Amino acid sequence: MASRNAPTGRQRRLATEMRRMREQAGISIQDAARMLGADRTMISNIEAGRTGLSDERVRQIACHYRCPDAALVEALAGMVGKRRPLHWWDEYRGKLPDGHLDVSELEHYATRIRTAQTVHLPGLFQTEDHARAIFNFGVPEPSRLDVELRVAHRMGRQAILEGADATPYTGIIHEAALRLEFGGRDATRTQLEYLADASERDNVTLLVIPFSAGAFYGAGQSILYAEGAVPQLDTVQLDTAFGAHFVDAPTPLENYRNLLALMERSAISPDESRKLIRSIAHEL
Incomplete structure (x- = not known):
C-alpha cells in the first residue's frame, strides 16, 4: 500500500467511506487492525487518506467489516487503481x-x-x-x-x-x-x-x-x-x-x-x- 502526503479530494472521500464502513459495523480501530493483520497506525492512515489501497484491498476490508452493500463496495473499489492517472x-x-x-x-x-x-x-x-x-x-x-x-x-x-x-x-x-x-x-x-x-x-x-x-x-x-x-x-x-x-x-x-x-x-x-x-x- 502506497503512502502519500497530500491526498486528493477523491482519495480523502474513499478514506472517509472506509471509516464509515468500519464504524457502521461497530468495529474499533484496534479490532480492525487485528482483523487485517495490521496496526492501529495503518488503519488510521487508511482512514485519513494517507495510505493508498488497491481495489482488492478495498474488497477484503469490506468483507472483514461484513458490509452488506455490494454496489457500494464495487463503487469504492472502482475509485482506486494500481496507479492514479494524471489528469x-x-x-x-x-x-x-x-x-x-x-x-x-x-x-x-x-x-x-x-x-x-x-x-x-x-x-x-x-x-x-x-x-x-x-x-x-x-x-x-x-x-x-x-x-x-x-x-x-x-x-x-x-x-x-x-x-x-x-x-x-x-x-x-x-x-x-x-x-x-x-x-x-x-x-x-x-x-x-x-x-x-x-x-x-x-x-x-x-x-x-x-x-x-x-x-x-x-x-x-x-x-x-x-x-x-x-x-x-x-x-x-x-x-x-x-x-x-x-x-x-x-x-x-x-x-x-x-x-x-x-x-x-x-x-x-x-x-x-x-x-x-x-x-x-x-x-x-
Whole structure:
C-alpha cells in the first residue's frame, strides 16, 4: 500500500467511506487492525487518506467489516487503481489552491451534476471574459498571472459537458445572476447568448428563477451537487469567500437534495428560461 502526503479530494472521500464502513459495523480501530493483520497506525492512515489501497484491498476490508452493500463496495473499489492517472488539472497543482483541483476531480467523476446559483452564473458555462471579470474582484486583489491561471482552469472544467460522454447537467439560476454585468454590457450580452445556446444541448437543462417568483427556498445559496456511482458517494460542494467546502455526510446530502427540488419548483420551464435569458441579452 502506497503512502502519500497530500491526498486528493477523491482519495480523502474513499478514506472517509472506509471509516464509515468500519464504524457502521461497530468495529474499533484496534479490532480492525487485528482483523487485517495490521496496526492501529495503518488503519488510521487508511482512514485519513494517507495510505493508498488497491481495489482488492478495498474488497477484503469490506468483507472483514461484513458490509452488506455490494454496489457500494464495487463503487469504492472502482475509485482506486494500481496507479492514479494524471489528469488535465494536475498541471495546476501548486499553482492554484487544492480546492480548485478537487472541484475539477469531483466534476470529472460525477455521473450527473446539479447546481444552484443565485448571484453568479454557473462556472461550467462562463465565458473567458465573464470569468476573468469575476476573478478580478478577488480579495486580496489577485495578480494577473493568478487570474489567467484561474480562467484557464475554469475553461478546462467545461470539457465534461461536451462530446459523446457529456455529463448530464441541471442548473438553477436566479434572474439576479443574469442581470449582473461582469465585464460590462458587451461581455454580459455575449455571456448570456452563450448561456442560452448551451441550454439547447441534449445533456443540459437550465432553469431560471425569475424575480416574479418572489421569495424562494435556497435564496443566497451556491450549490454544486455531484452524483456518484452510487447515492452514498454523492458530494455537495459549496462556494465560500475563502475556498471550496465539501459535504458528504448522509443527512446533509438528503437535505441538499430536498433543497434543490424545492428550488426547481420556483423556476420556470427550460423553454421559458431560455427565452428570458435571450430577452435580457437583447435588452443590453
